[in-house]
Amino acid sequence: MLRYFLRRLLSLAVSLIASSLVIFAVIEVVPGDPASYMLGLNASPETVAALRDTLGLEGSPPERYLAWAGGMLTGDFGISYTYKVPVADLVADRLAVSLPLTLYALALSTIIALPVGLIAAARRGTATDLGIMGATQLGIAVPNFWFAMLLVLLLAVRWQVFPAGGFPGWEAGLWPGLVALTLPAVALALPQASILARVLRSALLETLGQDYIRTARAKGLSRRQAILGHAFRNALIPVLTILGMQFSFLLAGAIIIENVFYIPGLGRLIFQAITQRDLIVVESVVMLLVFAVILVTFLVDLGYAAIDPRLRRRA
Structure with missing residues (x-):
């Protein structure tokens, strides 16, 4: 029974890792920029860049994936762009x-x-x-x-x-x-x-x-x-x-x-x-x-x- 439990637990961990990669990749290919959407069409590039940095949208995809996955493991889901509150609270x-x-x-x-x-x-x-x-x-x-x-x-x-x-x-x-x-x-x-x-x-x-x-x-x-x-x-x-x-x-x-x-x-x-x-x-x-x-x-x-x-x- 213990061996069966460990095998299923390993399968659960592998499934979670694969799912997180797929979800992050799908979100990455979604067209549009959240910062530009929030600030509107008339926002300056400097303002958009500053907001992207505040929202954690800068950096390479692997860096952002590791930051997101690490935050999920510790219960830190990030800050909502819209509500300005922690996603975990929402x-x-x-x-x-x-x-x-x-x-x-x-x-x-x-x-x-x-x-x-x-x-x-x-x-x-x-x-x-x-x-x-x-x-x-x-x-x-x-x-x-x-x-x-x-x-x-x-x-x-x-x-x-x-x-x-x-x-x-x-x-x-x-x-x-x-x-x-x-x-x-x-x-x-x-x-x-x-x-x-x-x-x-x-x-x-x-x-x-x-x-x-x-x-x-x-x-x-x-x-x-x-x-x-x-x-x-x-x-x-x-x-x-x-x-x-x-x-x-x-x-x-x-x-x-x-x-x-x-x-x-x-x-x-x-x-x-x-x-x-x-x-x-x-x-x-x-x-x-x-x-x-x-x-x-x-x-x-x-x-x-x-x-x-x-x-x-x-x-």
């Missing part, structure tokens, strides 16, 4: 909204998908199974921003159960914050729950066709006991993969939902930084999101080893 403020929203949506997705997938697999071929599969197909096909607008029209405008948008801040209390995040979380969770339910159903049906399940049934176990006691754990490996991907997607891909609900999260920060050409914010936040994706993949791999002893023995 990220921390926005992450305090995006991370709870992601966990909220992931929890809702899992709570919905697990029983739905179990019921569909247990009642394969019945009207219940067909209805669930039809509903999940609809959930996958319909974009989440459409769900978001529908939820706003029904639950915020018409019935006024939840606020239509905005975030009061955690200083207003836990309950007001959760209420404000409920509609965005539901809009994010419904498509992901549909995907997860279909994956769980397929994995369970494949597992139920294995010889050891037939042996367990022959010994007198009911179908429910065979599913919950034997098939469910073995079907969790593809489910863990989807959960890891969903966490990464929800954390990094909620830009549209955050803009629909005016949620001050990481997605909205990236959108604003791109429009304002605040490149240090863009590359720092993207690198942070890449780190989150790679870290989640690493944890999922460890989850594989915990669930499937064959991986530990193979390692």
Whole structure:
């Protein structure tokens, strides 16, 4: 198990280094000069050069990459061109909204998908199974921003159960914050729950066709006991993969939902930084999101080893 852990840890480090090189290179080839953009067309070359030096844009690309990567390792992400505050402070403020929203949506997705997938697999071929599969197909096909607008029209405008948008801040209390995040979380969770339910159903049906399940049934176990006691754990490996991907997607891909609900999260920060050409914010936040994706993949791999002893023995 230790050898497996070290191998995955080495893979994580190599992936982070490669990702940082790619992100820095992509930002380098973006046309335009942030200093010229900030000062306007009428700025003198001397003023632009002074601002470039202040922003740390002078120097060769290797020097700037090493300075940026070294700062990331020490928690110094640089200073935002637009907001004139440390990028780390901006990220921390926005992450305090995006991370709870992601966990909220992931929890809702899992709570919905697990029983739905179990019921569909247990009642394969019945009207219940067909209805669930039809509903999940609809959930996958319909974009989440459409769900978001529908939820706003029904639950915020018409019935006024939840606020239509905005975030009061955690200083207003836990309950007001959760209420404000409920509609965005539901809009994010419904498509992901549909995907997860279909994956769980397929994995369970494949597992139920294995010889050891037939042996367990022959010994007198009911179908429910065979599913919950034997098939469910073995079907969790593809489910863990989807959960890891969903966490990464929800954390990094909620830009549209955050803009629909005016949620001050990481997605909205990236959108604003791109429009304002605040490149240090863009590359720092993207690198942070890449780190989150790679870290989640690493944890999922460890989850594989915990669930499937064959991986530990193979390692």
